[in-house]
Amino acid sequence: MKNILAVLSLLIIIALSFYSFYGLMPKYDESAEIAPTEFSVDRALTPLEEIAKKPHYLGSEAHTDVRKFLVAELRKLGLEPHIQESFVFSPGSKSLNKPINVVARIEGSESGKALLLLSHYDSAAVPSFGASDNGSGLVTILESVRAYLASGKRPKNDIIILFSDAEEIGLDGAELFVNEHPWIEDVGLVLNFEARGTSGPSNMILETNGGNSKLIKEFINANPDFPVASSLMYSVYKMLPNDTDSTVFREGADIDSFFFAFIDSHFNYHTANDNMYHLDWNSLEHQGSYLLPLIHYFSDADLSSLKSETDDVYFNFPLIKMVHYPFSWIVPMLILATLLFLGLIFYGLNKRKLNGKAIALGFVPLLLSLVITGLIGFFGWKLLLVLYPQYLEIQQGFTYNGHWYIMFFVFLSLAITFGVYKRFIKNFNEASFYVAPLFFWLLINLVVFIFLKGAAFFIIPVFFGLVSFFVMLRQARPNLLAMSLLAIPAIFIFVPLIQFFPVGLGLKMLFISCVFTVLLFALLLPVFSYYKMTNLLSILCLLLAVFFFIKAHLDSDYSEERRKPNSLIYYRDSDSNASYWLTYDKEIDEWTETYLGANPEQASKYLENTSYSKYGINFSYAAEAPKIDIPEFELILKNDSLIDNLRNIEFTIVPHRKVNRVELYSTQDISFNTLEFNGQKVKLADSTKLYRGTKNAALVNYYVSEGDSLKVKLSVEKSSSVSFKVMEYSFDLMDKPELNIKKRPDYTMPKPFVVTDAVMVKRTFSIDSLRVKLSDSIFGINPGMN
Numbered sequence: 001m002k003n004i005l006a007v008l009s010l011l012i013i014i015a016l017s018f019y020s021f022y023g024l025m026p027k028y029d030e031s032a033e034i035a036p037t038e039f040s041v042d043r044a045l046t047p048l049e050e051i052a053k054k055p056h057y058l059g060s061e062a063h064t065d066v067r068k069f070l071v072a073e074l075r076k077l078g079l080e081p082h083i084q085e086s087f088v089f090s091p092g093s094k095s096l097n098k099p100i101n102v103v104a105r106i107e108g109s110e111s112g113k114a115l116l117l118l119s120h121y122d123s124a125a126v127p128s129f130g131a132s133d134n135g136s137g138l139v140t141i142l143e144s145v146r147a148y149l150a151s152g153k154r155p156k157n158d159i160i161i162l163f164s165d166a167e168e169i170g171l172d173g174a175e176l177f178v179n180e181h182p183w184i185e186d187v188g189l190v191l192n193f194e195a196r197g198t199s200g201p202s203n204m205i206l207e208t209n210g211g212n213s214k215l216i217k218e219f220i221n222a223n224p225d226f227p228v229a230s231s232l233m234y235s236v237y238k239m240l241p242n243d244t245d246s247t248v249f250r251e252g253a254d255i256d257s258f259f260f261a262f263i264d265s266h267f268n269y270h271t272a273n274d275n276m277y278h279l280d281w282n283s284l285e286h287q288g289s290y291l292l293p294l295i296h297y298f299s300d301a302d303l304s305s306l307k308s309e310t311d312d313v314y315f316n317f318p319l320i321k322m323v324h325y326p327f328s329w330i331v332p333m334l335i336l337a338t339l340l341f342l343g344l345i346f347y348g349l350n351k352r353k354l355n356g357k358a359i360a361l362g363f364v365p366l367l368l369s370l371v372i373t374g375l376i377g378f379f380g381w382k383l384l385l386v387l388y389p390q391y392l393e394i395q396q397g398f399t400y401n402g403h404w405y406i407m408f409f410v411f412l413s414l415a416i417t418f419g420v421y422k423r424f425i426k427n428f429n430e431a432s433f434y435v436a437p438l439f440f441w442l443l444i445n446l447v448v449f450i451f452l453k454g455a456a457f458f459i460i461p462v463f464f465g466l467v468s469f470f471v472m473l474r475q476a477r478p479n480l481l482a483m484s485l486l487a488i489p490a491i492f493i494f495v496p497l498i499q500f501f502p503v504g505l506g507l508k509m510l511f512i513s514c515v516f517t518v519l520l521f522a523l524l525l526p527v528f529s530y531y532k533m534t535n536l537l538s539i540l541c542l543l544l545a546v547f548f549f550i551k552a553h554l555d556s557d558y559s560e561e562r563r564k565p566n567s568l569i570y571y572r573d574s575d576s577n578a579s580y581w582l583t584y585d586k587e588i589d590e591w592t593e594t595y596l597g598a599n600p601e602q603a604s605k606y607l608e609n610t611s612y613s614k615y616g617i618n619f620s621y622a623a624e625a626p627k628i629d630i631p632e633f634e635l636i637l638k639n640d641s642l643i644d645n646l647r648n649i650e651f652t653i654v655p656h657r658k659v660n661r662v663e664l665y666s667t668q669d670i671s672f673n674t675l676e677f678n679g680q681k682v683k684l685a686d687s688t689k690l691y692r693g694t695k696n697a698a699l700v701n702y703y704v705s706e707g708d709s710l711k712v713k714l715s716v717e718k719s720s721s722v723s724f725k726v727m728e729y730s731f732d733l734m735d736k737p738e739l740n741i742k743k744r745p746d747y748t749m750p751k752p753f754v755v756t757d758a759v760m761v762k763r764t765f766s767i768d769s770l771r772v773k774l775s776d777s778i779f780g781i782n783p784g785m786n
């Protein structure tokens with residue numbers, strides 16, 4: 001009988017662990033009939049197919065097509081969309097581009113603040129089809145607004161729809177809306193839809209300058225069916241440098257956002273694999289399950305009073321959906337738990353159910369397990385990177401077989417922990433052994449209180465652990481079924497986190513999964529410590545670990561399903577009239593070898609500066625390339641004159657081929673009194689009234705659309721000599737007949753986060769060298785440099 005109960009309790013724990021993942025999000029059901037007033041994935045897929053047909057980064061032809069399509073879709077909904085466009089220069093990223101936003105509005109019946117639905121429509125510039133990032137967001141809004149309007153309701157608040165542009169470049173479309181669109185004054189709340197991968201549950205994250213209490217209460221009132229949100233995620237998000245369009249609304253206009261993003265399968269993010277095939281329809285269903293109820297709720301809610309001073313701890317929980325309580329409860333809960341803990345120890349010692357020596361001994365297996373598994377997780381991943389160097393090419397930090405590795409490390413940790421505990425735990429010292437885990441968890445909660453208050457809900461499973469502890473003190477053989485039910489909060493809260501850390505932050509976080517596995521195991525000792533079958537379980541876990549390791553190994557190579565990112569650039573140094581092949585790859589493959597050879601030189605041999613990527617990734621290898629004819633850009637000096645001892649210069653860079661990017665660098669340290677790109681004034685540092693250009697640092701990264709040129713206007717001290725370096729990029733390497741580039745093998749794809757498959761031209765020039773032409777010019781402007 002006891003054995004049956006033990007097996008049943010184990011099955012319950014396994015089932016609950018499964019449910020803690022699978023209960024997080026809705027399941028797409030192909031056969032379901034969806035009412036016109038509901039969100040339907042099938043209906044959303046029709047426009048999505050159109051949007052994700054081709055890569056549609058800013059400046060591409062498909063970008064214009066997608067914009068026109070979105071305008072037409074909004075018109076189909078009976079709205080009158082308009083376009084907002086202007087050049088934007090971002091001082092931080094030094095990016096210059098012309099975002100073209102699509103904006104529409106549904107009039108409300110009252111004059112309160114408006115609800116803004118937001119999603120960007122540009123895809124990443126490495127040919128990414130943008131089905132998830134961010135087609136999924138666009139169709140979530142289109143389909144939800146359609147369903148809302150089909151209900152025949154008239155909203156109290158206005159609903160503004162913003163399909164922003166140039167998010168991938170530097171959040172510039174959102175910047176343009178926040179800084180220049182008159183409707184920004186009306187906005188009370190933003191709902192923003194995003195994707196940082198192609199699958200997994202969508203996480204709700206808050207963006208606010210103030211406290212979150214009011215916002216989180218309203219979110220709970222709106223009552224979405226599958227909320228996935230926690231104050232822990234919010235705290236971690238705030239510590240990371242991830243910015244979204246929502247950040248622009250918060251920083252620029254103090255407007256709060258709920259933003260929703262699915263982040264699993266990160267390896268597909270910003271790659272050619274972000275396509276219709278890889279988008280998980282359950283994730284799209286999840287996005288829809290948020291937005292429709294939120295439109296219904298917030299279109300009628302008072303959006304002028306969402307600000308609060310105080311913060312709440314919150315987390316999602318199956319069936320209850322969301323739990324929340326104010327930060328002010330954290331300390332009393334911690335004190336209460338500590339007092340209960342001490343009281344129970346006192347009680348147990350008094351009743352001779354606990355003994356001091358056994359309590360002390362209980363710390364040994366816990367510490368041993370934590371240290372061993374933590375070290376294995378930390379160094380194990382480093383070792384895997386040595387054994388499988390191809391993983392380093394996946395810049396997202398999460399490999400195609402990453403989920404198998406999570407399973408491997410978790411089961412290995414369980415095998416070790418079961419094994420270690422088996423050696424120490426004896427009949428009749430189970431209760432004493434539970435003191436160490438409870439002590440540790442209280443300690444963790446103390447640390448959390450000091451450094452990461454958002455994780456304060458970790459105390460809740462501890463309270464249930466204290467109840468289990470009490471039962472252990474009262475009964476020699478507690479009912480294991482009852483004990484496994486008391487473990488529900490621990491399982492529902494911590495099991496998803498074991499996976500969340502490596503999925504969210506990369507496989508370098510595997511050691512956190514290992515440590516969390518041990519800590520969760522220890523919290524479940526009221527069940528596990530009574531098992532007679534721990535040896536068997538340890539062996540079973542080890543076998544599972546081996547199984548998952550083999551799975552991972554079998555998926556460790558590149559294939560059509562798991563494509564290797566690689567890169568190739570044709571580089572023309574116009575100054576020395578030399579041409580090179582370049583790559584960012586660490587590993588040369590059969591495709592790059594065709595151009596670079598099997599043993600290429602280090603790129604630093606040919607380039608004085610190997611980092612032209614804003615992510616700080618350097619070119620690795622280079623080889624000489626054949627010379628082809630590339631039409632040079634033209635430099636037109638329009639003005640070079642002296643006014644009040646300042647040298648005023650105006651020139652234009654006119655590309656004579658279809659280029660996608662132009663970067664301008666200063667070749668020496670220089671201070672500008674004024675600086676302007678395509679009419680956008682660069683703000684000068686207040687203290688000096690000067691804008692400092694540093695040698696070899698980009699002054700502007702210009703993302704070209706519609707064949708625009710780059711107009712530069714500046715003034716400097718009259719004695720300054722002024723010279724620049726221009727880097728000009730076109731994404732047309734594959735279409736150059738003279739270079740005759742082979743089609744990529746099917747197991748490779750263009751590398752994300754860098755400029756690849758591009759023709760890159762470098763040229764330096766000084767203004768003085770242009771003046772010769774200017775003095776001949778028909779305008780006859782006085783160069784004034786004597």
Ligand SMILES: [Zn+2]
Pocket residue numbers: 120133134167194195
């Ligand atoms: Zn995005």
